[in-house]
Amino acid sequence: SQQGEEDPQALSIQEGENATMNCSYKTSINNLQWYRQNSGRGLVHLILIRSNEREKHSGRLRVTLDTSKKSSSLLITASRAADTASYFCATDRAAGNKLTFGGGTRVLVKP
Amino acid sequence: DGGITQSPKYLFRKEGQNVTLSCEQNLNHDAMYWYRQDPGQGLRLIYYSQIVNDFQKGDIAEGYSVSREKKESFPLTVTSAQKNPTAFYLCASQGAGPQHFGDGTRLSIL
Numbered sequence: 001s002q003q004g005e006e007d008p009q010a011l012s013i014q015e016g017e018n019a020t021m022n023c024s025y026k027t028s029i030n031n032l033q034w035y036r037q038n039s040g041r042g043l044v045h046l047i048l049i050r051s052n053e054r055e056k057h058s059g060r061l062r063v064t065l066d067t068s069k070k071s072s073s074l075l076i077t078a079s080r081a082a083d084t085a086s087y088f089c090a091t092d093r094a095a096g097n098k099l100t101f102g103g104g105t106r107v108l109v110k111p
Numbered sequence: 112d113g114g115i116t117q118s119p120k121y122l123f124r125k126e127g128q129n130v131t132l133s134c135e136q137n138l139n140h141d142a143m144y145w146y147r148q149d150p151g152q153g154l155r156l157i158y159y160s161q162i163v164n165d166f167q168k169g170d171i172a173e174g175y176s177v178s179r180e181k182k183e184s185f186p187l188t189v190t191s192a193q194k195n196p197t198a199f200y201l202c203a204s205q206g207a208g209p210q211h212f213g214d215g216t217r218l219s220i221l
Contacts (some may be wrong), residue, residue: 033209041117041215042212045209048209056187088154098144099156101153101154102153104151104152109202
């Protein structure tokens with residue numbers, strides 16, 4: 001079963017605009033991770049936020065985590081055409097470093 | 112360069128046939144994973160291995176088998192018991208940091 005559910009499923013923006021996507025999950029977590037997937041390729045790790053953190057930045061990425069609402073958001077600022085991809089949240093499970101992935105948000109950045 | 116290599120990139124299976132997908136890593140990672148991705152969907156865990164000669168079922172193991180005889184290699188066999196094998200298969204490995212992914216194998220039915 002997929003613990004993470006992402007919203008929206010698809011997002012279309014102009015280059016230079018910001019893109020925001022959300023992830024909700026059901027059970028307690030140790031950390032939440034965001035990955036990017038270009039079409040037909042593997043996933044690339046973007047950022048990890050631990051359960052005791054509320055916000056984290058990496059370059060043009062900003063991630064927030066609200067454990068009381070069991071939700072996270074990923075903000076991409078000043079988007080570029082190269083940001084066109086699918087973005088997935090993944091929550092870890094207690095045992096075995098197993099990840100549970102959401103269904104993803106497909107982002108299209110138009111030049 | 113260190114990384115994960117999946118082969119082949121595309122694979123076709125005939126009815127009743129077993130096929131094996133290759134996954135090799137040179138990152139010296141102990142843990143390796145196999146995921147299945149259906150169109151427009153997220154990843155679902157098939158099998159994982161924390162250490163050589165040991166592996167566990169994930170969420171959708173039925174119709175699949177794996178082996179972990181070497182640290183570098185974690186092949187996945189899609190058996191004839193898997194009735195809907197058409198999907199994109201991703202292999203990942205993990206050491207102390209996040210999971211690293213290969214570029215996948217796309218399996219189709221002839």
